Amino acid sequence: MKHTLLILGATVIPLAVPMAWAEPPTEEAQLPDRQTQLPSSPKLEDQHYLSPRPLNTIPQGAFGDKVRLGYQLFVNSQQLRDKYVGNELNCVNCHMDAGRKPNASPFWGAFFAYPAYRKKNDKVNSFEERIQGCFTYSMNGKAPPSGSPELVALSAYAYWLGMGGLMDQYGVTGEVPELADAELLQGGKRDDFPVPAAISAALTTEQRANLPGRGYPAIPKPELPYDPARGALVYEAHCQNCHGSDGQGQAMGGVYNLPPLWGPQSFNWGAGMHRVNTAAFFIHENMPLGKSIQLSNQQAWDVAAFITSKERPQDPRFEGNLEQTKASYHKHDGYYGTTQDGTQLGKDAFPNLPPKP
The missing domain is CATH 1.10.760.10 (Cytochrome c-like domain)
Incomplete structure (x- = not known):
């Protein structure tokens, strides 16, 4: 299933008379x-982007079921219409390739960036609170309650994408370690977050929170x-x-x-x-x-x-x-x-x- 927010081409359009430019406010x-x-920063040459594992490698069992549900909600958010979603959008409309594509605000980059302070609500936000905000604003809907199956599933999907990609990148074999729901909902930007030794030796918590391709360039x-x-x-x-x-x-x-x-x-x-x-x-x-x-x-x-x-x-x-x-x-x-x-x-x-x- 393909989704997109905007389809554009490349023809140069004649320029009209410009409007007044407003200088950005000071901090x-x-x-x-x-x-x-x-988050956004210019693209750099020769950047290496995380590559999530194929979706058909999601494991069997209770944890895999959460990951699969998260994927399904991400690409077809309309199944939550009139409950938590109030428009015709799906998460994948702004986070391309089922949240896997670098430089399209990938879901794997967001997981390791929270908990984090946000001026939007003037507090440190957990990962589940960040997702709740997406339902309220981007989906013009209503935030699912804290700890709900939907938030757990979406968090599990984001974690599985990110951790699996990091494990492959740094030579850690095996299945993605399962986490308790409370761990998933907090997010991965924590010094006490459980990370395989090879990854923690290669990347600090802050580096994991700012993986290349995390936002829109x-x-x-x-x-x-x-x-x-x-x-x-x-x-x-x-x-x-x-x-x-x-x-x-x-x-x-x-x-x-x-x-x-x-x-x-x-x-x-x-x-x-x-x-x-x-x-x-x-x-x-x-x-x-x-x-x-x-x-x-x-x-x-x-x-x-x-x-x-x-x-x-x-x-x-x-x-x-x-x-x-x-x-x-x-x-x-x-x-x-x-x-x-x-x-x-x-x-x-x-x-x-x-x-x-």
């Missing part, structure tokens, strides 16, 4: 903003300020054949094989992908599906601006005051609370966790 000014972006800001109007031309030329001129994706038999990019069935205003820079990094590296780096930096930023300047479901942290929500959580490259085409985005945002139409 001090960003402190009230809990919307921490996904950062690309430089474009020469001209990013512009939704130019991005509309990029979208029309390279994206709408798959995601539709209205950005609502394509479904067959009620199942979306190409997801909505905005509107009531897409990610909400609290999701990391609504940030222009995060969307640009993802698009540049991972689109079109199965290829990489088909667009110029300028095109990636422009089409990301176009997509993220469209109305979508409300930020779940909204408490009735749009300007307060914008000031508290949106001091970054984004369009929440701004006026586009005569409409203030977020004012008439779509609901959170709506029932499937």
